[in-house]
Every structure is written in structure tokens, then in C-alpha cells.
Amino acid sequence: MxxxxxxxxxxxxxxxxxxxxxxxxxxxxxxxxxxxxxxxxGANGKTASAYVVPEDGIAVDSDRWVTVQFLTNNNASMPWSFRPEVRSMKVRPGEMNQTTFYASNPAGYTMTAQAIPSVAPFHAAEYMHKTECFCFEQQVLATGEAIDMPLRFIIDPYLPESVQTLTLSYTLFDITDMTASAAAE
Amino acid sequence: MSAVIENHHDDHHHGPDKGLMRWVLTTNHKDIGTLYLWFSFAMFLTGGCMALVIRAELFQPGLQLVVPEFFNQMTTMHGLIMVFGAVMPAFVGLANWLVPMMIGAPDMALPRMNNYSFWILPFAFSMLLSTLFMEGGAPNFGWTFYAPLSTEYAPPSVTFFIFAVHLMGISSIMGSINVVVTILNLRAPGMRLMDMPLFVWTWLITAYLLIAVMPVLAGVVTMMLMDIHFGTAFFSAGGGGDPVLFQHVFWFFGHPEVYIMILPAFGIVSAIIPTFARKKLFGYDSMVYATASIAFLSFIVWAHHMFTVGMPIAGELYFMYATMLIAVPTGVKVFNWAATMWQGSMTFETPMLFAVAFVILFTIGGLSGLMLSIVPADFQYHDTYFVVAHFHYVLVPGSIFSIMAAAYYWLPKWTGNMYDETLGKTHFWLSFVGVNVTFFPQHFIGLAGMPRRYPDYALQFADWNMVSSVGAFIFGFSQLLFLFIVIKCIMGGKKATDEVWDGAEGLEWTIASPAPYHTFSTPPELPERSMA
Known part of the structure; x- marks a missing residue:
């Protein structure tokens, strides 16, 4: 058939x-x-990894100020104290800026943490260039240990005029278990 | 006619085996169809009991019957069982019974695989249901199992849930491959694609949807499994993953999935309405193209389920307009059904009652869907009872009414007996009233701001919740009447003629009632071309 x-x-x-x-x-x-x-x-407010300043530098836009706000959050049961040194800064687009974030581990054991950045408004995320950030690596703190973590960033001069304030928020995750199991393997 | 088939039957001589092993080993499409349908009905009652636990708890504000943890398990299991255990297997069962008979094929193309794809299901659902008795309880994160709720914060039984989903996926994929191969290769000589009955067309398209998206579902639960047990971080932000990614991948599966649960219903209704309106289906070609368009659009609108995650405005606009576009082919279908009934000599036997109710109530569900597609409005409606009302309107008086319509319509062909018309109509009216009393008030409490998935609520929602619960119990218990009607019909009753319904079109009505164990061992002569 x-x-x-x-x-x-x-x-x-x-x-x-x-x-x-x-x-x-x-x-x-x-x-x-x-x-x-x-x-x-730049959807989801994700920022890129470490930014390399071009050879010929970036022109500083001295005509405008941009406010950059810093937010810190702890995820779930993360016990660390975690806060920015300053809550906000006024910066010139194109200029290199530096600030620090403070973290300390009150838990009775050594912990590993990872900070995850997010920028709002989302469409401004691609204009936030971080040349150095503690979020590029994991933080290991022993009991009671504290650390000042550096952040160096440049706001791109091409940042749309409509954006006058930009919020950079960090959420701190406890990844002690994740790194422990990775080490065990 | 019937004598010819009897002789033919004797030539073949192997009828069904006796006893239990007949059902375990069967490769006969009618047996497997029957198994699927009974399985689906058992799951429908199981999931229904869970719905009644939910509605009983919500009868009054405050916590009366169950603890919140168990309530969450009930909402999760109710959704999973109804979607994967009741609606999908019912459609596969109908496809098994009807597709070979409608295209003049002797059986499904891959009969042994057909047996496997059914027998996987009882194992999958035993595994899923067994989680209710495990430490930490059953999955409690909603049927959409958003990560990280379903990974980092899930009960240990989540692993069994993942394997159960894998098994269901394998079963559906095998079933769909079988349907596609059957339809593409086993049509009676001379039957072109555009001659096929719409039920066959809608199932062909549904099968393609299943083949495309069930593997993505398998992928997403595999990622969950790896996040939970193997230290990956697909959905864990702390490890560099992204929880929103889960929602994208899930809804890439999930949106076509909702059309998987409605396209075969369109096919069923397109078969029933012409019979009882005694007119040919209006706009056959446009029905086929509309079905295909809906299927295509279903792949590019998924993010309308997640407008509130914080999408760029361009994304929200795109997904809003693309979603609204679906109303166009759906509107074509509703128009065609209405036009088929227009000036027809309509009678309202039970299948027709269910089919007409389908058209009206599905349209209500579709319109609330359009309201939800409006981004700024969605921010208000998101995760409220308005959403619950919306998808229950398209699933209960949509998919499930169509399945019941199909059961009443083809039951005489399957059993050889007419069902009890009075009882059938009673079942219809109880279900119709029950469904509307249950779900219509949920629109009101949803718009007023009652969130879904909570065991308790603020006092201002009390009245409509009570009404809704009363409706749920009416609807739930009237399904026992359906069970009784089906059993009564199997046991006996007025003998059905071969044609069963006056003027019903299609090859399945040219064979004897009840349909012999083997049909179309030699391909049928097609009636004149006008068939479609």
C-alpha cells in the first residue's frame, strides 16, 4: 500500500x-x-564588565552635572552590613570618579559574597562605565572582618540629555555554599 | 455497510485481547485513545478536588481548613494536573480516536510508540502526586514555577517534579510526532491537506507547536535541576545568572502551550457547529489560515506574561501590539462560527449546547485577554483574580467544554449507543451555570485588587468569593453526572446509527457504530471532492 x-x-x-x-x-x-x-x-539594567578607557581618553563634558545615586541591598538572609560611603555624587560626564562601599561580616564564620549591580533607568545602563568595581570579583570576609571596597567609574558623555539622575544599585548575595561546593569538586 | 465491515473484521481475526494485558500492550489507536481519555478524566477529577480545596478555603476570609503551605501546594498541583494531566491528554486521546478515522488511515503511523507515550503518563503523574506525601510537601511555587522560588527556596520534592515534567514532555513529544507522521503520510489516497477536517488541521498545527516548545520546557527544568544539584547558576543572580531569564524561557514554552490547549478545541467546535446548524462550515480556508497564524503569533508574544519585570518601553509596546494582533485571526474564527450558525436550521443537542457555549464564553475569555494585553492596565491586573478569571474562561468553558462537546458528539460512534439526551442537557446546564457563577465574580474581585495564590483575603472581597465557591462546587459535582452519563452510554442505550447525526460530514460517520476494532484496513474511496 x-x-x-x-x-x-x-x-x-x-x-x-x-x-x-x-x-x-x-x-x-x-x-x-x-x-x-x-x-x-542594557535591558534589565545590566552593566558591562570592566571598561577600558580609550587611548585618546574621553572628553569631559563640563557643561552638565549628572547625579549618581548609590543603593545597597542584602539578598534574602545575607547578614553582612553593606553600605555606600556616600549616598549620591554629582559628577561631570567623561570624568573619572571614585568612591568606596563598606562591608563587614558579623557572622560567626567566613563567608563569600558577590555583589550584583543594576542601573536605573535601564536605558542608561550602557553609559555607566566601571573601570574598577568590587562587583567584578567575590569578596571573602572572615568573622568580624570589614573592608572598604573601591568603585571607579566614568559616565559616558553620550548619556542622553533626559537622564539627570542615575541610580546604581548593588545587591549582595551570599554565595558561601556555591563556592564551597565548587571547591569541593 | 455494517455487514461488509463485519466480514472484513473476521478476515483480520485479531480483535482485542482479553483481560488487563489488552490495555497494557495495546497498539490499537482506539484502545489508546480510550486510555488517554479515561486517564485524563481521572486527572480532571483529581485536579478538580484540589480546586475544591482551594475554593472551600476561600469560601470565607480567614484561615479555616488548610494551612497556607498546603494551600500553595494545592494551587500548584491543581494547575499542573489540569494543564498536563487533564486537558493535554484529553486532546491526545481525541486525536488518537479520531485522526485515523477522519483521514481514512488504519491506525496511527507509529503504534508501538503510541503505546509508550500513553504509558509514560501514569508514571509521571504518580511521581508528581507522590510529592504530596514527601517531607516538605509537594511543589508550592505555582504551576509557572518561577525560579529562584522553585530552585533556591523550593521543597526537596522539586526534583521529583522536574523528572515528572521531563516524562510528561517526552510523552507529549512522542504523541505529537506520531500525529504529524500519521497526518502527513497516512491520508486516504486523494485527500489533500486542504480536504482534511478542521480537527485534523488544528491537531497537525498543535503537534508542531508541541514539538517546538516541549523541548524548551525540558530545557528549562533541566537548568533548574542543574541549579539545584550541580552548582550552576542559570537563574541565581548571586552566581551571575538571571531570574528574569527563567521567565523568558518558561513563557517561550508557556505561551505556545496555551494555544496547544485551545487549537484542537477550535477543530472540535468547527466539526460540531456545521452538523447541528445543518450548513457547511463557513470559511474553511480562512479557518486553516487563521489557525496557522495564531500558531505563528504564539511564538512572538511570550513576554506579555511578564510586563511587570521591568522591560524597556520598546519591548512592552512590541509585545502589546503583537498580542493584540492575535485577536485578528481569532476574530476570523469566531466570525466563521457565527456565520455558520447564521440562518442554519439549528437544533440544540448536548454537543451543540457545549459548542455554542464554547463560542460565547471563550470570546469573553479572549476579550479579557485583550484587556490584559494593554501594558498600563496590565500593571494593575497583573497577578490578580482578573488573570485567574481570564485564563479559566478560556480553559474551562473553552478547552474543557470543547472536550465535553467532543465526548458527547463522538460517544455514539465509540460505544454504538446514544447517550441519555436529558441527562446530557442537565449536565450542560449545571456546568454552564456552575462555570459562570465560579469565574465571572473573579473578574470583579480581581479588578478590585485581590491578588491570586493567597489563602486569605481582605473582607471587602468576601461576598464574591463566597459566590465563586458555591459555583465551583456546583460545577465540580456536576462532573460526576458526566461520569455517570458516559458509563450509562457504554453499558447500553438506544442504538446509534452509523451516521449518528443527520448530515454529519466526515469519514468517521461512514463506518459502523460502534467503530470496529480495525477500520480502513483498506483505504476508503473518498466521496466527491466537495467534502471539505
């Missing part, structure tokens, strides 16, 4: 299995695609 040609059926089946496998891979491919998308568009 022509209608039950086994070869044709097998071919259709294999093609569909191929689609299934392809879509499974696509599901995982969404992870890096999403990161790239966020970095390109």
Missing part, C-alpha cells in the same frame, strides 16, 4: 526528532543569547 511507505514515515519521524533535539539546544542557547541581548540594549 503506497500510503504506508515505511521509508517515508521513517524520514518524517527522523526530521521531527531532529526538530525536537534542535529546540532542546535552542532552549539552552537562549541563555547566552539573552546575555548578549541585555548587554547590547
Amino acid at each position: 503506497a500510503q504506508t511507505d515505511q521509508n517515508v514515515q521513517t524520514r518524517t519521524t527522523l526530521k521531527l526528532v531532529g526538530v525536537v533535539l534542535g529546540m532542546f539546544v535552542f532552549g539552552f542557547a537562549l541563555v547566552p543569547l539573552y546575555d548578549i541581548y541585555c548587554q547590547v540594549t
Whole structure:
């Protein structure tokens, strides 16, 4: 019977299995695609990794002031005390700025923390260039230890005129368990 | 006709085996269809009991019957069981029964795989239900299982939930591959794609949706598994991952999923309305194109479920307009159904009652969906009972009414007996009243600001919640009547003719009632081209 040609059926089946496998891979491919998308568009307030100042420097826009506010949050049960040295700064776009954040570990054991930055408004995220940030690495503090963590950043002079205030917020995550299990492996 | 088929049947001589092993080992599409339908009904009652626990707790403000932790498990399990255990298997069961009979094929193309895809399900759902008895309780993070709630903060049973979802996914994928291969390769000679009944068309498109998105669901739960057990950080912000990513991947699956649960319903209603309006379906071609358009659009609107995560305004606008666009092909369908009924000689047997109720109530659910698609309004509606009312209107009097319509419509063909029309109509009216009393008030309390997924609420919501709970119990218990009607019909009743319904079109009505164990072992001669 022509209608039950086994070869044709097998071919259709294999093609569909191929689609299934392809879509499974696509599901995982969404992870890096999403990161790239966020970095390109600044969606989600994600900031890029360490910024390298171009050879010929950046022109300072001395005609305008931008207010940069700093926020700190602790995630879930994170017991550290964590705060910015200053709550806000007025800066010139193009100028290098520096501030510090204070963290201390009141817990009775050594902990590892990771700060995750986010910028609001989201579309300003790509204009926040950090040349040095404690968020680029993990922080390990022993019991009672405290640290002043540096942040150096430049606001891009191309920051849209409409943005006069920019908020940089950090959430501090306890990743002690995560790093411990990674070390154990 | 019937004598010819009897002879034919004897030639083949292997009818169903006797006893339990018939059902375990069967590769017959009708047996497997029956298994799917009974399984789905069992899950429908299980998930329904959970819904009644929820509604009983919400009958009055304050905590009366269950602790909040258990309430959360009930909302989660109710959603998962209804979506993956009741609605989807019911449609697969209908596809198994009907697709080969509608296209003149002897069976599904891959009968052994068909058996596997069914028998995976009882294991998957036993595993899911067993979590209720585990330490820490069943999954309690909602059926959408947003990470990190479902990873870092989940009960230990989440791992069993993940494997259960994997199994359900494998089952659906195998079932869908089977449907596509059957439809593409086993149509009776001369039946072109555009000659196929709409139920077959809608299932073909649904199967493609399933094949495309179930692997993504498998991917997202695999990522959860790795986050929980293998130290990755796909969704953990502390490790460099992103919780919002979870929602994107989930809804990339989740939005096509909601169309998976409604497209076959469109096919069913498009078969039933012409029969009882005694007119040909209005706009067959546009129905096919509308279904395909809805399926395509379903892939590019997912983020309307997550307007409040803080998306760029351009993204919100895009997803808002793309979502609204879906109203166009859906409107075409509703128009076609109305036009089919227009000036028809309508009678209102039970399947038609369910089908007409489907058209009206599904449209109400669709319109509340349009309201939700408006971004600024969505910020107010998000995660309120308005959303609950919306998706229950499209799922209960939408998908489930269509499944019941299908059951009444094809039951005489399956069993050879007519169901009890009076009882059927009673079941319809109880369900119709029950559904509306349950879900319509939820629009009001939602707009007034009652959030979903809480076991308690502020006093101003008390009256409508009480009404809603009364409706839920009416609807829930009237489904026992449905069970009784189906069993009664299987046991006996007025004999059905081969055609069953006056003027019903389609190959399934050309074979005997009840449908013999083997049909179309030789391909049928198609009636004249006008069939579609």
C-alpha cells in the first residue's frame, strides 16, 4: 500500500526528532543569547564588565552635572552590613570618579559574597562605565572582618540629555555554599 | 455497510485481547485513545478536588481548613494536573480516536510508540502526586514555577517534579510526532491537506507547536535541576545568572502551550457547529489560515506574561501590539462560527449546547485577554483574580467544554449507543451555570485588587468569593453526572446509527457504530471532492 511507505514515515519521524533535539539546544542557547541581548540594549539594567578607557581618553563634558545615586541591598538572609560611603555624587560626564562601599561580616564564620549591580533607568545602563568595581570579583570576609571596597567609574558623555539622575544599585548575595561546593569538586 | 465491515473484521481475526494485558500492550489507536481519555478524566477529577480545596478555603476570609503551605501546594498541583494531566491528554486521546478515522488511515503511523507515550503518563503523574506525601510537601511555587522560588527556596520534592515534567514532555513529544507522521503520510489516497477536517488541521498545527516548545520546557527544568544539584547558576543572580531569564524561557514554552490547549478545541467546535446548524462550515480556508497564524503569533508574544519585570518601553509596546494582533485571526474564527450558525436550521443537542457555549464564553475569555494585553492596565491586573478569571474562561468553558462537546458528539460512534439526551442537557446546564457563577465574580474581585495564590483575603472581597465557591462546587459535582452519563452510554442505550447525526460530514460517520476494532484496513474511496 503506497500510503504506508515505511521509508517515508521513517524520514518524517527522523526530521521531527531532529526538530525536537534542535529546540532542546535552542532552549539552552537562549541563555547566552539573552546575555548578549541585555548587554547590547542594557535591558534589565545590566552593566558591562570592566571598561577600558580609550587611548585618546574621553572628553569631559563640563557643561552638565549628572547625579549618581548609590543603593545597597542584602539578598534574602545575607547578614553582612553593606553600605555606600556616600549616598549620591554629582559628577561631570567623561570624568573619572571614585568612591568606596563598606562591608563587614558579623557572622560567626567566613563567608563569600558577590555583589550584583543594576542601573536605573535601564536605558542608561550602557553609559555607566566601571573601570574598577568590587562587583567584578567575590569578596571573602572572615568573622568580624570589614573592608572598604573601591568603585571607579566614568559616565559616558553620550548619556542622553533626559537622564539627570542615575541610580546604581548593588545587591549582595551570599554565595558561601556555591563556592564551597565548587571547591569541593 | 455494517455487514461488509463485519466480514472484513473476521478476515483480520485479531480483535482485542482479553483481560488487563489488552490495555497494557495495546497498539490499537482506539484502545489508546480510550486510555488517554479515561486517564485524563481521572486527572480532571483529581485536579478538580484540589480546586475544591482551594475554593472551600476561600469560601470565607480567614484561615479555616488548610494551612497556607498546603494551600500553595494545592494551587500548584491543581494547575499542573489540569494543564498536563487533564486537558493535554484529553486532546491526545481525541486525536488518537479520531485522526485515523477522519483521514481514512488504519491506525496511527507509529503504534508501538503510541503505546509508550500513553504509558509514560501514569508514571509521571504518580511521581508528581507522590510529592504530596514527601517531607516538605509537594511543589508550592505555582504551576509557572518561577525560579529562584522553585530552585533556591523550593521543597526537596522539586526534583521529583522536574523528572515528572521531563516524562510528561517526552510523552507529549512522542504523541505529537506520531500525529504529524500519521497526518502527513497516512491520508486516504486523494485527500489533500486542504480536504482534511478542521480537527485534523488544528491537531497537525498543535503537534508542531508541541514539538517546538516541549523541548524548551525540558530545557528549562533541566537548568533548574542543574541549579539545584550541580552548582550552576542559570537563574541565581548571586552566581551571575538571571531570574528574569527563567521567565523568558518558561513563557517561550508557556505561551505556545496555551494555544496547544485551545487549537484542537477550535477543530472540535468547527466539526460540531456545521452538523447541528445543518450548513457547511463557513470559511474553511480562512479557518486553516487563521489557525496557522495564531500558531505563528504564539511564538512572538511570550513576554506579555511578564510586563511587570521591568522591560524597556520598546519591548512592552512590541509585545502589546503583537498580542493584540492575535485577536485578528481569532476574530476570523469566531466570525466563521457565527456565520455558520447564521440562518442554519439549528437544533440544540448536548454537543451543540457545549459548542455554542464554547463560542460565547471563550470570546469573553479572549476579550479579557485583550484587556490584559494593554501594558498600563496590565500593571494593575497583573497577578490578580482578573488573570485567574481570564485564563479559566478560556480553559474551562473553552478547552474543557470543547472536550465535553467532543465526548458527547463522538460517544455514539465509540460505544454504538446514544447517550441519555436529558441527562446530557442537565449536565450542560449545571456546568454552564456552575462555570459562570465560579469565574465571572473573579473578574470583579480581581479588578478590585485581590491578588491570586493567597489563602486569605481582605473582607471587602468576601461576598464574591463566597459566590465563586458555591459555583465551583456546583460545577465540580456536576462532573460526576458526566461520569455517570458516559458509563450509562457504554453499558447500553438506544442504538446509534452509523451516521449518528443527520448530515454529519466526515469519514468517521461512514463506518459502523460502534467503530470496529480495525477500520480502513483498506483505504476508503473518498466521496466527491466537495467534502471539505
